[in-house]
Amino acid sequence: MKWLEEEIETRGKILDGNILKVNSFLNHQLDVDLLDKITLLWFDYFKRFKPNKILTIEASGIALATLLAQRFHCPAVFAKKGEHSNMGNVYSSEVYSYTKKQSQKISVDQEFLSSSDVVLIVDDFLANGSATNALLEICKKAGCQVVGVGIVIEKGFQDGGKKLREAGVNLYSLEIIESMDSKSGKIEFRK
Amino acid sequence: MKWLEEEIETRGKILDGNILKVNSFLNHQLDVDLLDKITLLWFDYFKRFKPNKILTIEASGIALATLLAQRFHCPAVFAKKGEHSNMGNVYSSEVYSYTKKQSQKISVDQEFLSSSDVVLIVDDFLANGSATNALLEICKKAGCQVVGVGIVIEKGFQDGGKKLREAGVNLYSLEIIESMDSKSGKIEFRK
Numbered sequence: 001m002k003w004l005e006e007e008i009e010t011r012g013k014i015l016d017g018n019i020l021k022v023n024s025f026l027n028h029q030l031d032v033d034l035l036d037k038i039t040l041l042w043f044d045y046f047k048r049f050k051p052n053k054i055l056t057i058e059a060s061g062i063a064l065a066t067l068l069a070q071r072f073h074c075p076a077v078f079a080k081k082g083e084h085s086n087m088g089n090v091y092s093s094e095v096y097s098y099t100k101k102q103s104q105k106i107s108v109d110q111e112f113l114s115s116s117d118v119v120l121i122v123d124d125f126l127a128n129g130s131a132t133n134a135l136l137e138i139c140k141k142a143g144c145q146v147v148g149v150g151i152v153i154e155k156g157f158q159d160g161g162k163k164l165r166e167a168g169v170n171l172y173s174l175e176i177i178e179s180m181d182s183k184s185g186k187i188e189f190r191k
Numbered sequence: 192m193k194w195l196e197e198e199i200e201t202r203g204k205i206l207d208g209n210i211l212k213v214n215s216f217l218n219h220q221l222d223v224d225l226l227d228k229i230t231l232l233w234f235d236y237f238k239r240f241k242p243n244k245i246l247t248i249e250a251s252g253i254a255l256a257t258l259l260a261q262r263f264h265c266p267a268v269f270a271k272k273g274e275h276s277n278m279g280n281v282y283s284s285e286v287y288s289y290t291k292k293q294s295q296k297i298s299v300d301q302e303f304l305s306s307s308d309v310v311l312i313v314d315d316f317l318a319n320g321s322a323t324n325a326l327l328e329i330c331k332k333a334g335c336q337v338v339g340v341g342i343v344i345e346k347g348f349q350d351g352g353k354k355l356r357e358a359g360v361n362l363y364s365l366e367i368i369e370s371m372d373s374k375s376g377k378i379e380f381r382k
Binding site: 029 | 210254269271302
């Protein structure tokens with residue numbers, strides 16, 4: 001999508017360590033009208049699979065999941081990080097954060113995922129796939145059907161996306177970055 | 192709002208320790224159509240103050256802030272919890288969580304709040320007011336104008352709301368709970 005590439009190029013900042021900072025519109029400040037345009041792309045692609053639940057992980061995925069769930073008129077669910085005293089029985093998994101260099105438990109209350117659910121997973125980024133794989137594992141434990149994974153920005157130079165496709169996951173990344181350079185600020189997108 | 196009271200009574204669960212669990216629609220699983228109805232109430236009340244930014248705190252406030260920002264066609268910003276290596280200069284404050292019995296740092300990147308901003312703060316719950324006060328402190332540090340605070344459920348038997356009103360904050364809580372009983376499951380709302 002040319003317009004999305006332009007937004008990422010104009011408003012994103014490339015930091016050392018292959019970090020793309022898009023917190024001015026995607027995951028800290030939220031350009032909600034832009035995010036809504038993004039969810040329309042997912043909606044058009046995934047609607048034939050008739051998901052009845054959108055699943056994501058806190059916190060960056062929540063705005064996207066909310067706007068997509070609004071299009072599907074279905075609930076969104078976000079996996080919670082860490083320990084929560086007021087949760088009931090949960091499905092859990094572990095996410096490894098490379099920026100924080102530690103694993104974190106994520107959980108979904110068993111009430112909100114079941115074998116009758118047809119789930120669409122969404123998130124802002126896909127790099128090594130740790131968060132997506134943790135959500136897939138939670139869905140497996142809940143016995144629900146996952147119809148696909150929607151990602152805004154996939155880092156194509158890391159292997160998360162490749163492994164998911166090889167495993168047969170219906171992955172739809174709106175933009176795949178082949179390379180980026182913090183010195184020149186240049187981003188090369190996969191065609 | 193009768194319909195909102197009914198949703199809270201029907202779908203909420205009262206736990207010991209004056210905890211109201213509304214995670215089936217408000218802050219874990221998200222009933223997005225219901226949340227959107229909630230944001231319409233805030234929009235109607237606050238639109239005369241012309242906010243240009245919606246501010247909340249991760250994670251429970253994000254869906255609400257997103258849907259409200261959609262109505263205002265303005266950005267939403269969520270304060271991030273904990274330490275983040277990729278953030279630039281930030282405005283910070285501390286939130287004390289009574290359920291977790293610990294303080295946590297929250298931060299907003301200085302790029303996303305300035306003295307020209309007219310801010311509306313929203314959140315799912317107001318009890319002792321720790322989160323709201325932390326967001327107000329961040330706004331004060333940024334020098335922005337806060338036109339009000341929108342809350343879905345205020346626990347009227349705790350003093351957060353009372354203190355904010357006494358301090359002159361334009362607080363609009365959609366429902367204020369006077370008391371609730373975990374044995375009978377009964378909730379008394381303020382008229």
